[in-house]
Amino acid sequence: MIACALGARTPRPLAWTADASSASGRGTRRPSVHGFHGRGVLAPCLIALLLLCLYGHAQTTSDGFAIPQPGRSFNFPRDHGSHPEFRTEWWYITGHLDSTTGQRFGFQVTFFRQASKDKQQLYLAHCALLDVRTGKFIHEERLNREGWDAASSTTTLDVRNGNWSLKGEDAMQLGATINAEALLQLTLQPQKPLVFFGKDGVSRKGKAPEAASHYLTFPRLHCTGTLKLGNATHEVTGSAWMDHEFSSSQLDEGQVGWDWASLQLNDGREVMVYRMRRADGSSDPNGTTLAMIDKNGYATHTSAFTWQPQRTWTSPKSKAVYPITARIETHDAVFELRPLADNQELSNAITGLAYWEGACDVLNAKGQVVGRAFLELAGYGGDLARHLRAK
Numbered sequence: 001m002i003a004c005a006l007g008a009r010t011p012r013p014l015a016w017t018a019d020a021s022s023a024s025g026r027g028t029r030r031p032s033v034h035g036f037h038g039r040g041v042l043a044p045c046l047i048a049l050l051l052l053c054l055y056g057h058a059q060t061t062s063d064g065f066a067i068p069q070p071g072r073s074f075n076f077p078r079d080h081g082s083h084p085e086f087r088t089e090w091w092y093i094t095g096h097l098d099s100t101t102g103q104r105f106g107f108q109v110t111f112f113r114q115a116s117k118d119k120q121q122l123y124l125a126h127c128a129l130l131d132v133r134t135g136k137f138i139h140e141e142r143l144n145r146e147g148w149d150a151a152s153s154t155t156t157l158d159v160r161n162g163n164w165s166l167k168g169e170d171a172m173q174l175g176a177t178i179n180a181e182a183l184l185q186l187t188l189q190p191q192k193p194l195v196f197f198g199k200d201g202v203s204r205k206g207k208a209p210e211a212a213s214h215y216l217t218f219p220r221l222h223c224t225g226t227l228k229l230g231n232a233t234h235e236v237t238g239s240a241w242m243d244h245e246f247s248s249s250q251l252d253e254g255q256v257g258w259d260w261a262s263l264q265l266n267d268g269r270e271v272m273v274y275r276m277r278r279a280d281g282s283s284d285p286n287g288t289t290l291a292m293i294d295k296n297g298y299a300t301h302t303s304a305f306t307w308q309p310q311r312t313w314t315s316p317k318s319k320a321v322y323p324i325t326a327r328i329e330t331h332d333a334v335f336e337l338r339p340l341a342d343n344q345e346l347s348n349a350i351t352g353l354a355y356w357e358g359a360c361d362v363l364n365a366k367g368q369v370v371g372r373a374f375l376e377l378a379g380y381g382g383d384l385a386r387h388l389r390a391k
Contacts, residue, residue: 061087061210063117065248068212070200077169079216080244082113082152082159084121087248089113089152091159091166093174093188094262094374095223095240096359103234105227106130106340106359107184108139108374109176111159111166113152123150125161126346127176129184130359131229135341140178143350172221172242186225188240190218192297197272197289203245205276206252207286213247219262219270219293239264241374252287254278257379259307259326261337263362265371268295271335273328275307277379283307290330305330313342318354320345320381334365337375345381354381 059067065087083089090112097105112124123146128139142161144150152159158167164176172188195217197203203215221240226233241262251257256279263271269292276287291301309323324342328335337360344358355378362371 061248065115067210067248068198068202068214068246070202072201072214074196074201074216076194077156078154080157080169082154083214083246084113084115084119084154086246087115088250089246090243091157092243092245093166093221093240094357094359095221095238096264096372097223097227097236097238099227099234099236101234104132104340105229105234105236105238106132106344106374107227107240108357109164109166109174109184111152111161111164113159121146121152123152123161124351125150125164126348127164127178127184128344128346128357129178129182129227129229130341130344132340132359135343137341137344138178138181139346141346141348141350174225181230183228184225185227186223186236186240188221188223188242191220191222191239192218192270192293195219195291195293195297195299197291197299205247205250205287206255206284208249208252210249211252211255211287213245213250216244217272218242219272219297220264239372241270252276252284255284255287258287258376259323260376260378261326261328261360261373263335263337263371263373265362267370269293273305273307290328302330310336313356315343315345315347315354315356315381317347318345318381320354320356322356322377322380324356324358324375324377326375335370335373336363336367337361337373338363339375348382352382356380 059069061067066085090110092110094108097107108128110126114122123144125142130137144161150161156169166172166174174186174188176184197215197217201214203213205211219241221242223238223240225236227236255276257277258274259277260274271292273290276284278284288303289301290305291299293299306329308327310327311325312321313324314321324339326337339358339360345354345356347354357376360373360375361369362373364370
């Protein structure tokens with residue numbers, strides 16, 4: 001999310017190896033130091049010492065976690081796995097499913113990894129399901145320490161929390177239950193290449209060096225499988241979006257949260273749009289972007305767009321007020337995100353951080369449905385900065 005978007009032009013399997021700097025058409029940037037002209041080993045030693053002073057501390061937070069660096073060479077399947085040198089990481093899947101009997105569902109399954117100051121790994125997970133026909137929304141959250149109940153591989157995509165799991169290389173296998181009410185078993189097949197959001201492989205979230213992430217996305221995954229809801233089992237197909245993001249600080253000073261959306265348009269394009277939100281409700285210009293992904297998987301970006309809330313909903317549980325309908329305008333397009341149900345809040349008793357993550361239709365300027373989307377509204381309920389800002 002944020003800054004600019006990079007994407008390959010031709011589909012690749014999950015095992016693809018890529019260099020984010022070369023994908024952008026720019027080489028890896030290296031420091032340039034002037035003013036040392038001594039002979040022998042003195043000048044190189046002084047230059048090395050200066051570089052250490054200038055950049056040694058900038059690459060980690062004050063408590064020793066890595067900060068995303070430009071020009072990172074990504075290697076897969078390794079980089080689909082866990083990165084414990086970073087404080088925070090998530091594998092985030094949202095999607096829309098249609099049953100063979102004509103029913104429609106929205107779903108979210110997210111695996112979070114959070115490192116404590118002593119580098120112990122905590123695993124949080126969220127799973128949610130919307131039955132569009134009835135408007136029923138169910139969700140569950142889990143929190144476990146690394147070990148028997150939760151883990152993530154550092155060599156490939158293989159993450160689990162209890163009996164919830166996401167793994168695979170060519171195609172992904174996703175399995176999750178929700179409060180003994182639902183069971184999802186899906187195969188997710190990439191339809192487009194992996195997209196790297198961010199300049200030189202770094203997605204900026206704010207002005208501070210720490211406010212950044214590495215942000216990898218499969219913007220369109222074909223879903224097949226089964227959904228058991230209550231006593232009924234549905235054969236389903238659909239489309240999902242997967243974000244994999246790792247960082248050590250997602251929020252800059254003065255920021256309280258974000259508004260984010262992923263759009264899958266009927267014409268084969270996708271849109272990722274995101275704005276970091278300040279305490280006064282304004283957008284941070286250092287953390288605002290809209291990325292358009294074309295039919296071939298190539299992404300371009302712009303900061304020239306507006307995000308206009310249209311309608312709010314007040315949660316009866318958290319009392320948070322969410323702007324659940326949004327109108328997004330660029331110089332040549334209008335997208336209105338209209339939720340399929342108002343109550344799609346994950347109240348999250350474990351963390352106390354409620355947020356709204358909802359399935360939406362996408363409408364154009366004429367009011368015609370032109371796609372499907374997920375909208376995320378974070379920081380309206382609870383203090384996100386306590387968890388996502390560098391220490």
